[in-house]
Amino acid sequence: MCGIVGYIGHRDSQNILIEGLKKLEYRGYDSAGIAVYTDKGLQVKKAKGRLAVLEDQLTGAPLSGSIGIGHTRWATHGKPSDVNSHPHTNVQKKISVVHNGIIENYIQLKEELIAKGYVFESETDTEVIAHLVSDLYEGDIVAAVRKAVKRIHGAYGLGVLAENEPDKLVAVRMHSPLIIGVGENENFIASDIPAILEYTREVYILNDGEMAVLTKDGVTLTDLEGGPVSRDTYRVDWDMQTAEKGGFDHFMLKEIYEQPKAYRDTMNPRIDGGRVVLPEVGMTADYIRDIRRVHIVACGTAYHAGLVGKTVIERLTRIPVETDVASEYRYRDPIINKDTLVIVVSQSGETADTLAAMREAKRQGARVLAITNVVGSSVARDADDVIVTLAGPEIAVASTKAYTSQLIAFYLLGLYFAQTLGTVDAGTVSATIDAMEKLPEQVERVLDQADVIKRVSEQIKDVDNLFYIGRGLDYTVVQEGSLKLKEISYIHSEAYAAGELKHGTLALITEGVPVIALATQEALFEKTLSNIVEVKARGARVLGIANEGDAEMAKSVDDVLYIPRTLPLLTPALSVVPLQLLAYYVSLARGNDVDKPRNLAKSVTVE
Incomplete structure (x- = not known):
């Protein structure tokens, strides 16, 4: 949830920030922004919407400088908007903050700061941090941040810049992931490794209650009292190609x-x-x-x-x-x-x-x-x-x-x-x-049937409701299949234990309603088949998924897909695969953004 990137070094920071934020788009976001120390001082650009909106704004008026912070926001406090986007600044626009997490006592802090004359522009909890750091600032941004976080309750990953100290980038972690990338004459902060992997493989993974002070020449780790923290860097052993699409559409x-x-x-x-x-x-x-x-x-x-x-x-x-x-x-x-x-x-x-x-x-x-x-x-x-x-x-x-x-x-x-x-x-x-x-080889055989699943997806892409049924382990799997469909297709779907149909759910089965029926548990196959007959009798259109050799399934459903036989305990590792593909192809057929579904985030770092 949300993404943070920060850079200090010898390169132009704007491109590094934007490209890093693109690597974090999978985390989910609804707005984006950057703050860069330029020859005109600290400057901020931010916008509601995808990163492309921010890039358009920067095309004609780039922020040129070698130190900056960037953020993709997923709204918690305040609706998605330009003004609620990060980075946030103090009143004088001299201190800038990006933040992942939630500040639980922000209302109390906000009231205290308003009483002191501070004016707030946004609805966010994050703006409180910028004003609080400003209130505590006496020429040392590290000391001000250290004092501020002692007053903050909640979860936070922070990146902080001060115009008066353009040689420092401060990062703090408490219950929200943050890493430090170590390069040659340049250093980075990020909320996840892919954002900076193009530039370095050596990272520090901050623990809760730790602070990092970055200059272009080095990184100093401390606890929140200022005590030194000694730790070796972690070397990332995978490359960006692993995190890229590799020829796939999504x-x-x-x-x-x-x-x-x-x-x-x-x-x-x-x-x-x-x-x-x-x-x-x-x-x-x-x-x-x-x-x-x-x-x-x-x-x-x-x-x-x-x-x-x-x-x-x-x-x-x-x-x-x-x-x-x-x-x-x-x-x-x-x-x-x-x-x-x-x-x-x-x-x-x-x-x-x-x-x-x-x-x-x-x-x-x-x-x-x-x-x-x-x-x-x-x-x-x-x-x-x-x-x-x-x-x-x-x-x-x-x-x-x-x-x-x-x-x-x-x-x-x-x-x-x-x-x-x-x-x-x-x-x-x-x-x-x-x-x-x-x-593994059996999964490959399931994947070879993708065309069957794609054809079925075309038949259900326009429906409003869909049901999944199964018994035993099949019921646990259809719960995941139903969630996948909801997540990325936005079709309302429900998963039911097939034996529960007669206890109320049959009232929802009407002519043409799609039902995905999983029947891979041999001991329960005949029971599940009876439940399939029940929904067919009420007009449902059924896609059945069964083990190879279960010929009875084809006689009872409209479409059938077979998975290779394995031990009943292991079938979930195979039977979920066609359900994943079904969700993917339905979402694709509906024209949705498969990788970045609305309102959702990859890593949910707030309660």
Whole structure:
């Protein structure tokens, strides 16, 4: 959510800021702006809308200078508008601030500042920071920022410039991701690595409560009291080509097709001789034997991965598992004991609600295991154990390969626990691993049927409502399929447990309503087929998805797509792929911006 880029060095900063912000467009935004120290002092340009609007403004009146900050905003406080866009400045336009996050006590601070005579132009919480820093400024911008953040409550990633000290760029992190890029005679700040990867691979990942002071010649890290922080840089081992479209029309499509590789990369290093090895999990065998319950906590797509994880862990280990939406977890007063393992799942590792839930679980004494796609993220640093999914950077807002890599992580974890507990015999473990190793090639076979899915998408692109049904693990998968369709096509869709149709939902099934029916669980196939017949009898148009060889499906539906057979427990890793493609092609057919759906952000860093 929102993007920050900052530069200090020997190059023209405007181009670096704009190009960096383009690399962060996947995070979601509704306005953009930059502030640059020029020969006329600190100057700001900002505009509602896409970066192209800002670029048009800069074409005839560029901001020339070698130090600057830039921002793409996703509205929280105040509607999207030019005046609410970042960067924000103090009254004299001498101090400029970009900010990701939310300042929880901004009303109190704003009232204090207004009482002192400060005039506010915007509706944002961020403008409070600019005026507060100005109020505390006595010729030392670092000291002023340090004093200001001690008065601020909430989440923030900050970039601050002062016209009177054009040789410094100040950055601070608290509960909102921020990195520092280290170059030769130039340095950078950004809210994510792709923004600066063109210029450097050496980065510092700031921790909460840390400040960085950048000059063109170096970077100084401190805590908020000014105490020195010593840390080695982290070297990024992937390149921009990995984060580019690579010939695909959209990042989402590219990432769907990258899933076979993501499966292999996440799985292969953790399989050895027919067994799962997880050296990154430091739990002793005694600890695992003492686990009495597991809580899986996540948001959105990651939560749907957790629903699959619940079934995987329960079936393989017989340990009871609860799944919770992270934004609700803290507020239901969950029962957490020392024998509770909490698993948090987050693609970015910066999801605010998930972080808050994790911290509450740790406060109550639980051990926390994180599944995330980002090394060095807040979730990865704060958890007791971490399984990093090796999906590579995921740029599209609608998650695909990160979700399926999370499924692979749950399969690995469930098998690892089962090995330790002896709840599954070695032969079953080995057979499950053999089946998992076939998944990448099987996904490729599903992708080969994209034309079938594209044809179906044309039939449903103009509908207002759509339904997904399934039983067992199929029900967990259709929840993710329905979310994908809603996210990027804007069609209202609902996912239902197929057996619940007769308890009310059948009232919504009318002539021509599309229904996507998943029937891959062999033990429930006949039951699901009966539910399909129920909706067909009421005029629904049904796309059925089943395992190869289930000929009965074709007799009962209007269109059918088959996935390769695998173990019932592993089918979600295959059956979700056609649902991802369906969402993509429907969105495309409706003329939507597939990678950047309205009102949504990639990394949700506010609660």
